[in-house]
Amino acid sequence: MAQNNLVVKRNELIEGNYSLSAVAQKVAAAVIAKVNPEADSLPTIKLSAREAIELLGISKQYFYREMDNITDELGRILIRHNQLDEKKLVKSNFFLRSTYDETDKSVTFEFHPDIEPYIRDFRRNFTKYQIRQIRNLNSKYSIRVYEVLRKYHPIKCSRSESYYEVGIDEFRSMMGIEEGKHQRISNLREYVLKRAEKELTEKTDLTFKFKMLRKARKISSIKFTIYHNQRNIKQEATNKDDPEVLTEQEEQLFSDLSTLIKGIEVKEVKAALKFYAVEVLQEAMFTYFLAQTRGRDIKNPKSYYFGICKKLNDHYKPTQNNTSSDADSRGLAKELLDDDWAKVMLDEFVDGDENIDV
């Protein structure tokens, strides 16, 4: 069995006989990125079709057709870990169960209880930032290369370049290259390394050069020189208005909103941010959540949510114009969290004020 590192984190994650396709890797990254590291219990992660399509950059048809295969693939991811006495090596499935819901076209993933101790580490490895970076990579090897090199040249690294040397066999294993594939160095170079070099340079915030080193005649290792890809980092800064490109804050907001409100779109979040402060959108989520937990039947989630935003916004304007902003904002927060106040807000909506446009 090939033991292939998916994340370069203490060899904890391995795969079964199969290496993951590019799309399956993106789905795994998206699912793990949605895990809240602060949560007490193991989360169940729901990925809607719309969300998957936007996050992963695939077509609707492809999602519907391939979701079955993708969940199969993800079901084969194994995690290798030591149990209590450190003497037993245990292999557990990463995902306990994945469910495709026909009615709302979403896939729900449940993690295996064994992996609970690692979930925060995974969350750190599969940041949302990475998802944006790997979204447009077509080759599964490019995604792996990005993950590996990112480890040796972190996003916030102040060095302009980093070095990483790896043995050929270890590299094959890290890439999830199965026995017998890409046996020729020429093929490995062309279809794994050069393709990754080209794709990362064109599409991500990381770029690299590589050199193959020999022992006698035989190529024994690869030396990478890794750089920040200034070209794409600069581009990102100027892409604020591009509906496809999100800042970290927008992405967080979108991610939180999608778990709460079915079918919310990136462009809607972008538009809302032009009208309302982030705090208003966040507090509206809280109010929405309260309403939901109290069993309110929300017929049109989006309108209801944006309705709350509008109300909140109007409610706050007078206080915002006051002088001491720090004390005010604390007051606002307290007021927002105050149960009685929320009740008032909710009562206002009970009579069906749901058709407010943004």
Add this chain to the structure above:
DNA sequence: CATATACTGTAGGACTGAAC
């Protein structure tokens, strides 16, 4: 002389848009 490199061909898989 073992192995790498360069170039070329190809089967079948991955993926898409358009039409149902």
Add this chain to the structure above:
DNA sequence: GTTCAGTCCTACAGTATATG
């Protein structure tokens, strides 16, 4: 939401030639 037809891509392998 599915099917279909078509394109593009991946993962090789054959051959010739270069090189340590």
